[in-house]
Amino acid sequence: MTGQVRAVALLALAVILLPAPEAAPAPGGGPASAAPDDGPGLTSPADGPGVTLPVGALRVGQRVLVGLDGWPAGTVQAEVCGNAARRGALDCAAGAATHGQVPPSGRATLPVRLAAPPVACPCVLRVRTPTGTVAAAADLTLAGVTAPTVAPDVPAELTLVALVADDRSGPRGWFGLPGELTVRITLHNPGSEEVTDPPFQLTVGPPGQARTIVAAPTLGTIPAGQTRDYQVRVSTGAAPFGRYEVEGRIAVPGRPLAFTVQAARRPWGLPVAAAILTALLLLGRPARRSAGRRSATGTGQRSHPARHGEQRSPES
Known part of the structure; x- marks a missing residue:
């Protein structure tokens, strides 16, 4: 029984002392957990589709390396925009845009020549897919911009x-x-x-x-x-x-x-018409009464001779 206990203890000690297995290589040849080296002067990528630029002020015509992270595989377009790209393509130098390919890993480094935007800063570097379904932008401190300032949008009014x-x-x-x-x-x-x-x-x-x-x-x-x-x-x-x-x-x-x-x-025509009608009715009543009195007076004059004649007949 003691021999069996010793054997189990030796087996456990051998397992502990065995070397750990090496990590499997990643498809790109480096360790699976390795993060891309952004290089000196690059900002850290944000969550989701990210765009990283060299730190500090840049100038029109300068070539920079733009880091992309979290992008779908395929073609992307990078363009310099003024007015913080509030109006979309109207604020961007689309004619001088840089095109590149993103591999299935979603990470790429794209050399971009900074063109002058069509409108004044604040400037950004906007990256988007050809359909525009995926887009991201990074603030860009750009010197040497000589472009008209966009008037602020004023809502229509009357x-x-x-x-x-x-x-x-x-x-x-x-x-x-x-x-x-x-x-x-x-x-x-x-x-x-x-x-x-x-x-x-x-x-x-x-x-x-x-x-x-x-x-x-x-x-x-x-x-x-x-x-x-x-x-x-x-x-x-x-x-x-x-x-x-x-x-x-x-x-x-x-x-x-x-x-x-x-x-x-x-x-006002209603009360005026009512007043006229009332006045006509009031004026018509005295006229009818006067006619009735004259008619009664005439009848009394014709009866007097008959009554006088009757009274005088006994004298005759």
């Missing part, structure tokens, strides 16, 4: 210069019949770009209850810095004394314009 509503119902409106309002609108475009056919909505109704939709006209094109006048006809229903409210909304992208205007409807 301002309301004048707004007036008039009741144009005419004689129909005097008597409370369905009529029409004319809304005069003056719009100004203070921006640097023209505004073309923005959606226009109109509703009409009593104050605070303007829910009846009105067919709004097409505004057309309002050039930059120009002012245009519009006259909108709004149909109204039959109404007694009171006010109408017209609400409008012009959906300019980014800065919609809303307005409200009121107009009074006073069908």
Whole structure:
């Protein structure tokens, strides 16, 4: 029994003292866990598709080595962009782009000549696949850029210069019949770009209850810095004394314009007609009474001779 214990102990000691097996070589010939050597002056790649550039200020026309990591295998395009590539290809020197191949490992070093961007910095080096489905960019401190500065994007807008509503119902409106309002609108475009056919909505109704939709006209094109006048006809229903409210909304992208205007409807023809009719009725009543009195007086005069004659007959 003691001999068996000694044998097991010796076997365990032999296993511990055996040399560890070597790691299997990677497909590229180096250890599997080895990371690529970025070289001196290169930044560390970020998570996902990464772009690394030499540290420090660079200049137009300089050739640099750009490190790529985490990219799909295939062709990539590297280009210098100004304006932080906010507008995409419009800000990039696509005509001077550098093309290269990424192996299946997803890692590559691409020699790139730094071209002048079409617009001023802030600059970036943008790398993308031909279809643009995969893209990444790295900040680029680039000297020697002489390009126009891109004006900041200003959203289109319209301002309301004048707004007036008039009741144009005419004689129909005097008597409370369905009529029409004319809304005069003056719009100004203070921006640097023209505004073309923005959606226009109109509703009409009593104050605070303007829910009846009105067919709004097409505004057309309002050039930059120009002012245009519009006259909108709004149909109204039959109404007694009171006010109408017209609400409008012009959906300019980014800065919609809303307005409200009121107009009074006073069908004064109804009370005037009622007053005239009442006056005619009142004037007609005394005339009928006078005619009745004259008729009664004439009948009494004809009866007096008969009564006098009857009283005088005994004397005769």
